[in-house]
Amino acid sequence: MPLETLSAPSLYVENSIPTFSREAPFANVLMDLQTQGWSVQDQFFSDEFTQALMDEVHGIDHANMQQAGIGRKQDHQVMLDARRDYIQWIDPDRPIRRDFLKVMEELRVALNRRLFLGLFDYEAHFARYEKGAFYEKHLDAFQGRSNRVLSTVLYLNDDWQDQDGGEFVLYDERETDNVLGRFYPQRGRLAIFLSEAFPHEVLAANRTRHSIAGWFRINNSTGQIVDPDQ
Numbered sequence: 656m657p658l659e660t661l662s663a664p665s666l667y668v669e670n671s672i673p674t675f676s677r678e679a680p681f682a683n684v685l686m687d688l689q690t691q692g693w694s695v696q697d698q699f700f701s702d703e704f705t706q707a708l709m710d711e712v713h714g715i716d717h718a719n720m721q722q723a724g725i726g727r728k729q730d731h732q733v734m735l736d737a738r739r740d741y742i743q744w745i746d747p748d749r750p751i752r753r754d755f756l757k758v759m760e761e762l763r764v765a766l767n768r769r770l771f772l773g774l775f776d777y778e779a780h781f782a783r784y785e786k787g788a789f790y791e792k793h794l795d796a797f798q799g800r801s802n803r804v805l806s807t808v809l810y811l812n813d814d815w816q817d818q819d820g821g822e823f824v825l826y827d828e829r830e831t832d833n834v835l836g837r838f839y840p841q842r843g844r845l846a847i848f849l850s851e852a853f854p855h856e857v858l859a860a861n862r863t864r865h866s867i868a869g870w871f872r873i874n875n876s877t878g879q880i881v882d883p884d885q
């Protein structure tokens with residue numbers, strides 16, 4: 656019996672639902688990136704699509720996630736005492752994951768066309784923050800030393816209440832103590848920001864918090880140094 660039939664049946668059929676919800680959030684992202692370098696949009700994707708992604712991450716057994724900062728694609732800036740989330744990198748090995756990567760690829764092409772960012776590829780992982788988990792204030796990339804250009808975080812949690820905490824806090828690129836915004840990880844909300852510019856953090860939540868963090872990258876490979884890939 657193929658392995659897949661042993662796990663929970665997946666109802667999601669590739670290409671079965673529209674992924675983008677409306678034009679407006681997309682236009683807003685382009686405008687915000689151009690003017691301020693960051694954007695947070697609700698309902699960037701259709702409800703059905705974010706629900707299918709939520710079903711997918713719910714289906715991941717904790718034993719099949721890795722503590723962030725260890726193992727494949729190790730992020731050297733990250734110390735374990737600075738973050739407490741569990742992750743699973745997204746490969747195009749299941750229909751919903753394939754569609755997610757496809758839609759982010761569409762976004763990559765559109766961003767390049769409109770903003771001339773020269774984005775080369777995209778990598779992303781599901782993230783699970785158990786109750787009490789956090790991620791201290793950090794940058795996703797250090798200037799000139801990374802190929803991460805644009806960070807994305809798509810939140811997947813239904814019915815998130817103020818008392819659940821777990822805010823994403825974004826800080827000013829120059830006045831790094833100034834808070835630009837605090838955002839609850841509500842399902843369908845997409846945060847997108849220049850990786851080298853904006854410090855940000857995840858406050859501890861009072862319940863499990865799910866998201867997809869991802870990075871559009873440029874290709875930095877030079878003669879000697881080959882960019883690490885997964």
Ligand SMILES: O=C(O)CCC(=O)C(=O)O
Nearest residue numbers: 790795808823857866868
């Ligand atoms: O989940 C979030 O709100 C942000 C996650 C993050 O900063 C990261 O994974 O680098």
Ligand SMILES: [Fe+2]
Nearest residue numbers: 793794795855
């Ligand atoms: Fe980050």
